[in-house]
Amino acid sequence: xxxxxxxxxxxxxxxxxxxxxxxxxxxxxxxxxxxxxxxxxxxxxxxxxxxxxxxxxxxxxxxxxxxxxxxxxxxxxxxxxxxxxxxxxxxxxxxxxxxxxxxxxxxxxxxxxxxxxxxxxxxxxxxxxxxxxxxxxxxxxxxxxxxxxxxxxxxxxxxxxxxxxxxxxxxxxxxxxxxxxxxxxxxxxxxxxxxxxxxxxxxxxxxxxxxxxxxxxxxxxxxxxxxxxxxxxxxxxxxxxxxxxxxxxxxxxxxxxxxxxxxxxxxxxxxxxxxxxxxxxxxxxxxxxxxxxxxxxxxxxxxxxxxxxxxxxxxxxxxxxxxxxxxxxxxxxxxxxxxxxxxxxxxxxxxxxxxxxxxxxxxxxxxxxxxxx
Numbered sequence: 364x365x366x367x368x369x370x371x372x373x374x375x376x377x378x379x380x381x382x383x384x385x386x387x388x389x390x391x392x393x394x395x396x397x398x399x400x401x402x403x404x405x406x407x408x409x410x411x412x413x414x415x416x417x418x419x420x421x422x423x424x425x426x427x428x429x430x431x432x433x434x435x436x437x438x439x440x441x442x443x444x445x446x447x448x449x450x451x452x453x454x455x456x457x458x459x460x461x462x463x464x465x466x467x468x469x470x471x472x473x474x475x476x477x478x479x480x481x482x483x484x485x486x487x488x489x490x491x492x493x494x495x496x497x498x499x500x501x502x503x504x505x506x507x508x509x510x511x512x513x514x515x516x517x518x519x520x521x522x523x524x525x526x527x528x529x530x531x532x533x534x535x536x537x538x539x540x541x542x543x544x545x546x547x548x549x550x551x552x553x554x555x556x557x558x559x560x561x562x563x564x565x566x567x568x569x570x571x572x573x574x575x576x577x578x579x580x581x582x583x584x585x586x587x588x589x590x591x592x593x594x595x596x597x598x599x600x601x602x603x604x605x606x607x608x609x610x611x612x613x614x615x616x617x618x619x620x621x622x623x624x625x626x627x628x629x630x631x632x633x634x635x636x637x638x639x640x641x642x643x644x645x646x647x648x649x650x651x652x653x654x655x656x657x658x659x660x661x662x663x664x665x666x667x668x669x670x671x672x673x674x675x676x677x678x679x680x681x682x683x684x685x686x687x688x689x690x691x692x693x694x695x696x697x698x699x700x701x702x703x704x705x706x707x708x709x710x711x712x713x714x715x716x717x718x719x720x721x722x723x724x725x726x727x728x729x730x731x732x733x734x735x736x
Contacts, residue, residue, distance in 0.1 A: 364415070364416045364417050364418070365388070365389070365412075365416045365418055366416055367416070368388065368412050368416045368418065369414065369415060369416040370414050371414070372414050378414075379413055379414050380411055380412065380413045380414070381411070381412055382409045382410065382411055382412075383409065383410055383412055384408055384409060384410075385407075385408055385409065385410055385420075388410065388412070388418065390410075390418075390420065391450055391453060391457075391458045392450055392451050392452055392453070393448055393449070393450060393458075393460075394448075394449070394450075394451055395424075395426055395428065395446055395447065395448060396447040396448075396449065396503075397428040397429050397430070397444075397445060397446060397447060398426045398427065398428050399427055399428060399429050400426075400427035403425050404422070404423060404424045404425045404426075405423060407421070407422050407423075426446070428444065428446065430442065430444035430445075433573075434573070434575050435573050435574075435575055435576060435733055436575075436576060436729075436730055436733035436734050437512070437517075437567070437575045437576070437577055438512055438514040438516075438517035438518065438521070438577065439512070439514050439730050439733070439734035440511075440512050440733075440734070441485070441509065441510070441511045441512070441734065442509070442510050442511075442512075443507055443508070443509050444507070444508045444510070445505055445506065445507050445508070446505070446506045446508065447503055447504070447505045447506075448460065448503060448504045448505075448506075449494075449501060449502060449503030449504070450501065450502070450503075453501075454499045454500055454501055455493060455499075455500040455501060455502045456500075458502065459502050460491065460502045460503065460504050461491070462489070462491070462504070466488075466489055469487055469488075469489050469506075470486050470487055470488045470489065471486065472487070473485075473486070473487070480513065480516075481512060481513055481516070482510045482511070482512060482513065483510060483511045483512075483513055484508070484509075484510055485509040485510060485511055486509045487506055487507065487508055487509070488506075488507045488509070489504060489505060489506045489507070490504070490505050490507075491503075491504055492504075492505065517566070517577075520563065520566065521563060521566065521567075521577065522577075522580075524559055525556070525559070525580070525581065525584055528552060528555065528556050528559070528584075528588075529584055529587070529588075529719070531552055532549065532552050532587075532588055532591055533715075533716070533719070535548045535549055535552070535591075535595075536708075536712045536715075540595070540598045540599065540602060540704055540705060540708040541599065541602040541603075541701065541704070543599065545595050545599075546592070546595050546596060546599060549588070549591060549592040549595055550592060552588060553585075553588045553589065553592055556584070556585060556588055557585070560581055560585070576726065576729055576730060576733070579726075580726055583722060587715075587718070587719065587722070590715075591715060594711050594715070598704055598707065598708045598711070601700075601704050601707070602700075602701060602704045604700075
């Protein structure tokens with residue numbers, strides 16, 4: 364209000380409001396203390412003045428201001444940017460400031476905020492202050508614009524791919540430890556994660572003062588992938604350490620008698636052959652042939668009668684062979700070492716799952732704490 368711009372409308376044909384050039388009247392030097400650039404504000408050359416001396420200067424302003432961003436909880440961060448209006452030269456006795464509306468209406472009114480795909484306006488709390496400087500009081504009004512980032516885009520493009528790669532690394536433990544395919548699989552996963560981090564480096568909020576939690580998240584995930592690959596290499600090295608151990612084989616001679624010779628592995632057959640030759644050489648050839656035929660017929664009938672017991676004997680021999688094979692496998696030092704490597708790999712896998720679960724809970728808790736201070 365300007366006391367020098369007051370008139371009586373009855374003396375001027377009931378004129379209650381007029382427009383004047385900006386250069387024709389005095390305008391206080393109200394500035395925004397946080398501004399760093401004027402921006403592209405349109406120039407309005409006129410102001411409205413009513414009969415009571417109220418000057419209405421509805422000038423739109425586009426201001427580029429400085430805001431102290433706290434990106435530690437990115438992409439679940441919440442920012443508080445302030446705009447402080449005050450006079451640079453005039454004290455409160457010359458220029459005083461006040462609100463047109465109540466503080467509650469100003470704080471909860473978000474209708475003037477333009478829709479943005481990345482930020483959401485929460486509230487605009489405001490305060491009136493008087494600052495003392497060199498014995499004089501200066502009035503100022505501060506508006507705090509509280510905004511929150513919409514995290515969906517960054518969750519889909521940054522966090523979910525990283526989680527999927529960690530899940531793929533966990534599933535690689537189901538491959539056999541003595542297989543070289545596990546190391547190849549883990550190496551490919553680590554390489555893919557590195558390429559993913561390089562491609563999305565520009566999408567991260569970078570600050571030299573504080574490292575965002577998402578940067579720590581990516582660094583620890585890569586460290587876990589490296590540890591997982593090193594553990595697999597260690598297990599494969601342990602498995603291959605015992606390749607030179609020869610398995611213990613259980614063997615049995617077909618003729619266990621100590622009296623067998625190299626000329627006749629089975630002396631019973633040799634004796635039978637010699638007895639038959641003696642009988643043939645010491646008697647009549649015709650009688651010998653007849654006796655031999657009778658002997659063959661007798662043995663044929665005996666074999667037919669003993670066929671069933673022979674089949675049972677064959678089954679028993681097969682069972683004994685299988686038992687000896689299993690015993691051979693159990694007593695093989697190489698198999699014992701392989702079983703130990705499998706147990707060690709399972710223990711390290713469970714330890715890796717525990718570390719991953721603790722790390723996930725810790726990061727989730729920190730994000731929740733810093734997202735809603």
